[in-house]
Amino acid sequence: MVCAVVLALAQAPYALIGRAAPDFTLRAAAGANVRLGEHRGEVVVLSFWSGGCGACRPQLAALDRSLATYASAGLAVFGIGVDDDPIRAREFAQHQRVSFPMLLDPQKSVGRAFEVDNLPMTVLIDRSGTVRYVLRDFSASSNEIYFRQLRALLNE
């Protein structure tokens, strides 16, 4: 039953594909505020996470590895925490040893704008600011798909 729900979510169409990514400014757990619109010209990966999500930790680590490899090619990665409790979210963010900004969205305005329906959820945005791909889970196979899609966007 659970598998069927997860599968249905993974296959559900994502309405934002092909559309301009909604712009936002968010506070980071550490460091300066981040505005998505300032990263036009880069391939942007947004990863939505929560402190209570088990698969989010390995996924954030995998994203960090991809950033280490492709940062020079114009990749920007942002983690977006959608926890209700900002203190808990901040603690979670500080415990992740990732090199990209971990943003906090306690009001979930960005989560709603990106229609987040599962965690972890990864959204890939191309250099022109258009949403191109979405991944609604994290596994070895989805990680392979992520890298394939990422390379395709970086090569454009």
Add this chain to the structure above:
Amino acid sequence: MPYSPLMNPAVARRRRAAHAGAPAGLLLLLALAVTPLALAVPPVAPATAPPASTAGVPPADATTPPAASAGTPAADAAENPDTRGLDTEVQGLKKDAVDLNKDLFILEEELLFPANTQVAVFLSMDVGNFFALDSVQLRIDDKEVINYLYTPREVQALLKGGVQRLYLGNLKVGRHELVAYFNGQGPNDRPYKRGATIRFEKGVGAKYLELKIDDRQQKLQPEFVIKDWE
């Protein structure tokens, strides 16, 4: 088919070449050989047979290599004026699109925010030695209208003399109160939050207010002022 200014230049060039004489026909053949897009073009007669449009023109010398005539400077020069013309047309179209967008933007603003109810709040910064701006919250008549987070780039732009239109809205004629809360880092990098209030009279015309962040050198503190542009 007529040429369109929006047509792909490569396709347009091939179509022009198809209507031209023998050297242009050779150019077309070259283009067909190197361009994958050429597969979509209907097949033409083989090189040995003169094209239909060149019936009145003597055929090209069989000893002349086709590449020689295609790559000559004369042939390039013949093409360049067309390309320049096309570029000019494209630039003209782009300018028209930008002008149209500007007109639509102004029209939209005039409709959404008519001059008799319009209120606009601007923000400017000067020096910024004692205050690093992080966010501004605006409340008009005790109702939050905007909560704006600033990135380092935006703060840099403000420090370079930029003026930001923070809020644009509508208010009815009468007395109103605006409260602005400024968040950031104050002297000694400590979290710093200050507020400023102004009571203003909204008349029939548009109302412009400016939030000004300045350094007060004597007190070594930032200063927050709201100016009413009469």
